[in-house]
Amino acid sequence: MTAPARAAVEATVWQVVGSILPAVPREQIRGDKHPRELGADSVDRVEIVMTLLDQLRIDRPLSDFNDLRDLDHLVTVLLASERN
Amino acid sequence: MPYGIEALNVYAGLACISVPAMFAGRGLDQDRIPNIAMSQRSVGLPFEDPVTNAVNAARPLLDRLDEQARGAVEVLITSTESGLDLSKSVASYVHEYLGLSRNCRLLEVKQACYGATCALQLAAGFLAQSATPGAKALVIATDVALVDERAGYAESATGHGASALLIGDEPTVLALDGGAYGCYSYDVLDSARPTPEFDIADGDRSLFAYLDCLAGSFADYQDRVDNADILSSFQHLALHTPFGGLVRAAHRMLLRPFGLSAPQVESDFARRVAPSLVYPALTGNLCSGSLYLALASVLENSADLDGSASQRIGLFSYGSGCSSEFFSGIIDSRSVAAVRSMGIGDQLASRRELDFAQYLDLLPHSLKALVPRQHAEVELGRWSEYLDADRSLLVHTRTKDYHRAYEWHGPLGSP
Numbered sequence: 001m002t003a004p005a006r007a008a009v010e011a012t013v014w015q016v017v018g019s020i021l022p023a024v025p026r027e028q029i030r031g032d033k034h035p036r037e038l039g040a041d042s043v044d045r046v047e048i049v050m051t052l053l054d055q056l057r058i059d060r061p062l063s064d065f066n067d068l069r070d071l072d073h074l075v076t077v078l079l080a081s082e083r084n
Numbered sequence: 085m086p087y088g089i090e091a092l093n094v095y096a097g098l099a100c101i102s103v104p105a106m107f108a109g110r111g112l113d114q115d116r117i118p119n120i121a122m123s124q125r126s127v128g129l130p131f132e133d134p135v136t137n138a139v140n141a142a143r144p145l146l147d148r149l150d151e152q153a154r155g156a157v158e159v160l161i162t163s164t165e166s167g168l169d170l171s172k173s174v175a176s177y178v179h180e181y182l183g184l185s186r187n188c189r190l191l192e193v194k195q196a197c198y199g200a201t202c203a204l205q206l207a208a209g210f211l212a213q214s215a216t217p218g219a220k221a222l223v224i225a226t227d228v229a230l231v232d233e234r235a236g237y238a239e240s241a242t243g244h245g246a247s248a249l250l251i252g253d254e255p256t257v258l259a260l261d262g263g264a265y266g267c268y269s270y271d272v273l274d275s276a277r278p279t280p281e282f283d284i285a286d287g288d289r290s291l292f293a294y295l296d297c298l299a300g301s302f303a304d305y306q307d308r309v310d311n312a313d314i315l316s317s318f319q320h321l322a323l324h325t326p327f328g329g330l331v332r333a334a335h336r337m338l339l340r341p342f343g344l345s346a347p348q349v350e351s352d353f354a355r356r357v358a359p360s361l362v363y364p365a366l367t368g369n370l371c372s373g374s375l376y377l378a379l380a381s382v383l384e385n386s387a388d389l390d391g392s393a394s395q396r397i398g399l400f401s402y403g404s405g406c407s408s409e410f411f412s413g414i415i416d417s418r419s420v421a422a423v424r425s426m427g428i429g430d431q432l433a434s435r436r437e438l439d440f441a442q443y444l445d446l447l448p449h450s451l452k453a454l455v456p457r458q459h460a461e462v463e464l465g466r467w468s469e470y471l472d473a474d475r476s477l478l479v480h481t482r483t484k485d486y487h488r489a490y491e492w493h494g495p496l497g498s499p
Contacts, residue, residue, distance in 0.1 A: 041116045041119050041237070042119075042237075042288060042291055042329075042330075043119040043291075043329040043330065043332075043333055045288055045291075046288075046291050046292070046295065046330075046333050047333060047336075049292075050295075050336070050340070054340055061292075061296045062291075062292035062293075062295050062296050063272070063289070063292045063293060063296050065288075065292060066286075066288060066289045066292055
């Protein structure tokens with residue numbers, strides 16, 4: 001994994017989370033936060049993952065994202081999916 | 085010869101509570117109600133259980149049959165994740181209290197919220213090879229809620245009731261498209277009922293499994309049906325509805341490959357999907373009966389169907405655990421008339437609305453509905469205010485040596 005690639009995916013994750021949770025201040029969207037901690041309900045969390053797969057053109061089952069620990073982990077899973 | 089649903093009825097109990105009242109009572113975030121997309125949920129009463137729900141859904145269908153047609157019911161299948169015994173089936177009680185022929189074949193199936201759809205397909209297959217002209221099957225999806233504050237937001241989305249389907253070769257309500265189906269299943273523990281007293285659920289795992297199954301079962305459908313696509317092949321869609329917000333997300337997922345604008349997606353949702361959510365938004369999740377409540381909702385609430393020619397509907401059934409099927413069929417204005425005549429909307433409107441304190445009073449009884457007891461008496465007098473003297477309903481009255489006993493309340497008596 002290269003640093004620029006991770007930075008690009010992080011930027012997309014932060015942008016998508018911000019768009020689906022517009023009431024959350026940008027500074028609160030951090031890698032150590034789970035979307036649930038930011039106020040995302042189950043439908044919001046589905047929408048975050050589906051939108052990211054769409055924007056990053058990743059074709060993976062949603063169940064690959066069952067056990068997310070936080071946004072950093074989400075970035076890691078997306079990067080692993082991109083490589084596959 | 086086409087097979088499918090000749091008649092459809094839903095019984096969703098005698099009591100309900102508003103979702104805002106549930107949220108207020110539990111101190112939940114009211115801002116989440118739009119994503120749940122529900123306004124009420126049905127609540128079980130102490131004299132109701134999977135048997136009474138099933139019988140009370142099916143009897144109005146059977147009462148409309150003449151003696152010969154009634155005798156042609158050769159198969160009874162109950163679909164439930166609310167079984168009363170590990171051996172004796174709910175179907176055996178239902179068979180007795182519906183007064184069906186002793187030559188009728190009985191079966192209970194368990195496949196979470198997918199069970200009734202598999203039972204429908206099995207029943208159609210049985211009828212196709214039956215030697216009896218006009219043979220019919222009765223499939224009844226019946227369940228009760230076992231949720232309290234431990235279920236979090238899911239408590240407000242869990243329903244109580246049954247959907248009854250009369251299956252035969254005069255499929256007025258839904259003519260199945262023969263051979264047009266797709267399945268997708270794998271092992272996951274997303275939600276389950278490990279004991280007769282509570283449910284467990286992993287929200288994200290269940291929603292992701294539902295959506296993966298929708299994608300997988302529709303892909304399998306496309307492999308079997310030439311040129312099928314989700315945007316143009318179906319004038320209507322009805323999906324298993326744990327809560328309306330998930331169906332909305334599922335519709336967005338299905339349309340993503342088409343690159344539509346947000347207003348185009350919203351317009352398509354309003355036209356092809358929203359009518360299916362009207363009744364589920366009033367009951368909560370009826371488990372494997374949910375899809376057939378959604379079908380009834382389409383037929384009674386879609387403006388496109390009155391006086392129209394035949395139209396195709398795509399249906400998706402999902403059961404936790406997990407298993408799923410996407411299939412399709414034909415509906416028309418006769419389907420609308422057949423379902424409208426059952427008065428499902430009126431029955432939903434006639435439920436008694438509880439406040440949160442009344443709901444809490446009932447909850448300990450609801451949570452024990454499936455617990456095996458050697459002997460028990462139901463205090464019917466305590467709850468009689470919920471029973472209408474003009475409406476014939478089966479009620480659970482007692483249990484003796486683990487054998488449940490029921491009585492008919494109302495003017496009609498036994499069928």
